[in-house]
Amino acid sequence: MPExxxxxxxxxxxxxxxxxxxxxxxIAIVLHPHPQFGGTMNNRVVYNLHYAFYNMGFTVLRFNFRGVGRSQGEYDQGIGELSDAAAALDYLQSMNTNAKHCWVAGFSFGAWIGMQLLMRRPEITGFVSVAPPANMYDFSFLAPCPASGLIINGAADRVAPPADTSALVRKLHEQKGITITHEVVEGAGHFFEDTHMDTLTGSVNSYVKRRLTEGTR
Known part of the structure; x- marks a missing residue:
């Protein structure tokens, strides 16, 4: 896989x-966790999401936000990171002008950035948000949420508590015209350790394949 x-x-x-x-x-882009807490594009959840999409036939790009790895710049409270994600999507689209579907997947901080990107880019047809930190960040910008997607979290998540994730899902369920699928992985913590990773990728696989088969937005 080329750098x-x-x-x-x-x-x-x-x-x-x-x-x-x-x-x-x-096509799909995958967004990593918080840069100031060790988040990189090689995070285990991000890596597994990347290959889950690739194995389903997607052309996939994951990348380091500004100030991480060899990416230039400094952490910018999420504002600059959203611009980084938009630039990454621009790059991916420029390389794949015939793509009929465009997805964004994000883990933790990356899920928050991904949902904001979703609001700005109408060509995104689906999303996967893993352990969105609804306790730390305001998701009220999702009004209305423009596309259907999957929100998945661990029942034992102490970083992004399940109660906050469920409250976010309830708000999104009130919106018409889209379908938010919510799955909870029993026993899983924030990072989906051990066999919980297989459950996570299995859920993503079944959801995305179903959406592609249905051809739904």
Missing amino acids: VIFPGPEGRIEGRYHPQKDRDAP
């Missing part, structure tokens, strides 16, 4: 780009 460097708002951004042979393949 790529592409231009971002604060200089170069480092990523890993995994293309399909099919020029019409759907």
Whole structure:
């Protein structure tokens, strides 16, 4: 899988780009956890999400936010990181102009950034938010949420408590025209240790495949 460097708002951004042979393949970007708490594109959840999408036939890009790894710039409270994600999507789209579907997946802080990107980019047809930190960040910008997606969290998550995630899902369920699927992995902590990772990727696989088969938005 080739390492790529592409231009971002604060200089170069480092990523890993995994293309399909099919020029019409759907595309997905995967966003990593908080840069100031050790989050990188090589986080185990992010890595497994990347390959889950690739194995479903997606061309996939994951990358380091500004100030992480070889990506230039400094942490910017989520504002700059959203711009980084937009630049990453621009890059991915420029390489795959025939893609019919565009997805965004994010873990923890990356889920918060991903949901904001969803609001800005109408071409995104689906999302996967893993352990969204609804206790730390305001998700009220999702009014209305423009696309259907999957929210998945661990029942034993102490970083992003399940009660806050459930409250977020309840608010999104009130919106018409979209379907928010919520799955809780019993016994899993924030990082889906041990066999919980297989449960996570299995849930993502079944959800995304169903959406692609249905051709729904």
